[in-house]
């Protein structure tokens with residue numbers, strides 16, 4: 001049976017580990033060819049090598065999304081390797097968490113350069129090829145922080161709220177030309193970031209359990225669960241889903257706290 005993304009080519013930023021890696025693996029499993037656009041060369045190369053196969057289904061492209069030239073070059077590399085570009089996943093992101101008044105200008109800029117401008121830069125580089133072919137799917141990995149504020153996490157939620165705005169603006173602008181732009185907003189997902197965070201506590205296991213207990217299913221999300229939704233949005237199964245955001249948080253955001 002043909003894969004759900006057979007024949008399509010994708011650029012996925014930050015696909016060297018975590019959610020981006022899971023998306024790359026799911027995309028290849030569904031028949032896509034993928035460019036791993038990653039700033040960490042070791043991880044990026046390793047993921048690309050494990051997925052490439054004999055027909056070079058995956059390539060590594062060194063890319064810091066904060067660098068305007070690297071964003072353009074990674075789209076160009078994927079176009080020259082695969083001859084087309086159908087899907088862009090803006091997944092690269094970093095937690096920049098401070099109290100607002102303790103956020104210096106460099107930290108503010110770093111947060112926006114990667115989490116928001118990086119997505120715009122990649123979209124700006126990728127959209128011309130999608131518009132030329134008359135179809136495309138851009139998927140922005142937003143966050144629960146696109147809707148809610150946790151004190152002390154500034155300015156990450158400001159950038160993630162902006163990423164939702166970017167999704168809506170581009171989705172409306174290019175829909176008539178066949179390009180859909182959507183977002184996925186994961187809640188707490190078990191990646192290295194979560195493990196590192198729990199390890200900052202004297203009892204990491206207790207902190208992990210505390211995170212699990214915040215969620216109605218009594219666990220947190222898995223990277224492959226975000227990847228399954230990315231496959232759906234990237235596929236031809238979601239032709240009228242545009243400028244939308246799918247929340248994946250096990251229901252945490254609607255849980256009423258008394």
Ligand SMILES: NC(=O)c1ccc[n+]([C@@H]2O[C@H](COP(=O)([O-])OP(=O)(O)OC[C@H]3O[C@@H](n4cnc5c(N)ncnc54)[C@H](O)[C@@H]3O)[C@@H](O)[C@H]2O)c1
Nearest residue numbers: 014016017018019039064065091092093143186188189191
């Ligand atoms: N893990 C969660 O709980 C969670 C929840 C909601 C949203 N998210 C979002 O999902 C995305 C992936 O998160 P993750 O948990 O997999 O993180 P992660 O840190 O495990 O992986 C992020 C990857 O992006 C790469 N990266 C970082 N900055 C980059 C840059 N400037 N250019 C290119 N690559 C860069 C890193 O090298 C890394 O491989 C992020 O946008 C994050 O904000 C994560």
